[in-house]
Amino acid sequence: MKQTSRSASALSRLSLTQQHLIPSRCSSTLVPDIIPFNQGTKYTPDYSNYATTPHGKIVSYFHDIALDLNEQTKEANIVVEIPRWTNAKFEIDTKLPGNPIVQDTKKGKVRFVKNLFPHHGYIHNYGAFPQTWEDPTTEHHGLLGDNDPVDVCEIGSKILSTGDIKRVKILGALALIDDGELDWKVIVVNVQDPLAGKVNDINDLNDKCPDY
Incomplete structure (x- = not known):
């Protein structure tokens, strides 16, 4: 399968960024069985969504979920932070x-993104690659x-959930x-989505999907 320069660049970037973080303590062969646990009131500064194991142990969305990057299949694991069509700006707190x-805050208030007509909120599911980090001390371009x-x-096509x-x-x-x-914003598709095979x-x- 021939890669374009843009997709190859994205893979190369992920390989580089994950090297800054500690090795995963979760299985790297399967998507880990994580149960999101909500604490506090949603859409307020005291809300937190923790990753927990089936045994109730808290693990880190940032460090403990395996990226499991496969450069041959161009596949990896992601953590979903923001579901499509929602406005609240959620992110992993490092x-x-x-x-x-x-939920991200500015001047003590939780942040929401504005709608861009005719869409509502984020037009895609938004998240992050675990075990990656954009180094603020190293220049690129x-x-x-x-x-x-x-x-x-x-x-x-599926609306995913936070966590x-x-x-x-x-x-x-x-x-x-x-x-x-x-x-960087890496464009991905869920491997279980019908679009992934096309x-x-x-x-x-x-x-x-012209103009998508």
């Missing part, structure tokens, strides 16, 4: 113990990393600049 998913896990935009761990196929990546920092890169996506 500083809190246990690294739960929390003259820009420093944003000190967060690498972001993903999952474009399958879901999904196996995805990597199609390509967009490099954005956010407040002077390099902020597309292998961004060019395929343009052919199968």
Whole structure:
């Protein structure tokens, strides 16, 4: 299967970023059996979504979920932070113990994204690759990393849930600049989605789903 330069670049970037973090303590052969545990009131600063095992142990969405990157199949695991068509800006907190998913705040208030007509909220499932990190001390293309896990935009048809761990196929990546920092967005599709069997890169996506 021939990779385009864009999808190959995304794979190379993930291989590099995961090297900064500790090895996984979860199985790297299967998507781990994680049960999200909610604490606090949703849409308030005290809300936290923790990853727990079936035995009730808290594990880190950031460190303990296996990325399990397969460069031959272009597959990896993701952590879902924000379901499609919702507005609340949830993200893995890399500083809190246990690294739960929390709602981002600005000036003490929780953040929501605006609607972009005719859509509502995020137009895709949004999340991050576990065990990856954009180094804020290393320059790429003259820009420093944003000190967060690498972001993903999952474009399958199913609305996923905060805390879901999904196996995805990597199609390509967009490099954005956010407040002077390099902020990658990797385009992926759930391997269980019917679209996954029809597309292998961004060019395929343009052919199968024009303007998507």
